[in-house]
């Protein structure tokens with residue numbers, strides 16, 4: 001089994017006397033900054049003027065321009081949206097890095113696809129939590145953590161791996177487990193996971209199930225509970241004890257249906273298409289498309305996002321969730337992200 005590091009395996013001294021600039025205060029940024037501060041580290045936040053700046057100040061941080069925060073820091077964690085990192089790096093980060101500093105990422109996209117080429121005299125590492133930022137914060141507050149991968153791209157000081165591990169410990173990841181990776185492995189597996197399984201695969205599965213039932217004349221509310229709401233309850237059982245644990249709790253009828261019909265839905269053809277998705281990621285085809293989409297001001301992204309937000313499942317879901325206040329988490333109430341999809345949730 002691959003080596004998984006926990007709190008007792010990690011030396012944190014290497015980071016204790018360092019100043020950490022967290023650049024960006026969105027999903028990951030707010031979680032890293034708050035968790036690191038509560039773990040005893042010296043954190044400054046780098047931002048442009050705006051909503052996030054206001055939030056970080058309300059949370060008691062020294063907030064500076066990105067250039068100023070970077071010039072004060074020994075370790076710079078870049079937690080901007082992937083598609084904005086190159087421009088901000090070129091404009092405000094690069095010239096403010098000192099030899100021997102470290103620049104870090106929570107996802108390897110821009111280093112792996114050569115959008116950012118760091119100077120040769122700095123350490124470059126990643127600490128990539130395997131979970132959404134709001135849960136990196138929420139689990140830390142609850143005394144637990146979200147697992148993370150760490151990896152070193154460039155080790156100038158000889159301390160890059162120790163710095164990455166101490167950083168992972170600071171955000172609470174070592175409570176759950178920290179695994180070593182490379183920028184290539186993290187980037188390719190993370191993109192594949194979110195596209196084929198966690199986000200793209202899951203939302204497509206939920207919508208297809210909901211549409212199949214409603215198009216057959218069943219009530220949308222029943223279809224919502226069956227295909228979306230109950231998903232979390234089933235996944236909780238898988239998360240807690242694997243597939244067997246979930247199958248222990250469901251009826252034998254459901255388990256037989258799982259065995260008999262599951263492979264009719266996700267079959268060898270589905271797997272072949274998953275392999276195509278993985279190939280597009282590995283060849284850089286996906287990255288190229290995403291970079292071009294942003295250069296064109298996201299025409300497809302915005303159009304699809306609008307259509308998705310108007311899907312019947314979203315309307316029915318909102319009505320039902322309003323009647324179940326217990327399902328609403330602080331993330332929705334406190335949401336500060338600018339992305340359309342997230343504003344839709346808040347509003």
Ligand SMILES: NC(=O)C1=CN([C@@H]2O[C@H](COP(=O)(O)OP(=O)(O)OC[C@H]3O[C@@H](n4cnc5c(N)ncnc54)[C@H](OP(=O)(O)O)[C@@H]3O)[C@@H](O)[C@H]2O)C=CC1
Pocket residue numbers: 023024025026027028029046047048049050051052053066078079080081082084088106107128129130131132133134337338
């Ligand atoms: N979301 C997640 O859970 C995960 C994300 N990651 C990685 O973490 C990184 C950050 O992603 P995520 O947390 O989703 O990002 P968000 O979109 O949530 O946050 C972006 C932050 O960057 C700020 N920002 C945007 N543009 C600029 C700019 N030009 N100058 C200064 N600040 C700017 C925003 O501030 P403002 O309010 O001013 O717009 C906001 O505070 C990415 O590399 C991502 O792949 C990795 C694991 C999981």
Ligand SMILES: CC[C@](O)(C(C)=O)C(=O)O
Pocket residue numbers: 129130131132133190193194198199
């Ligand atoms: C699953 C999406 C993710 O990779 C994540 C939360 O881990 C992301 O990029 O947001």
Ligand SMILES: [Mg+2]
Pocket residue numbers: 129130131190194
């Ligand atoms: Mg991820």
Ligand SMILES: [Mg+2]
Pocket residue numbers: 107190191194
């Ligand atoms: Mg990701």
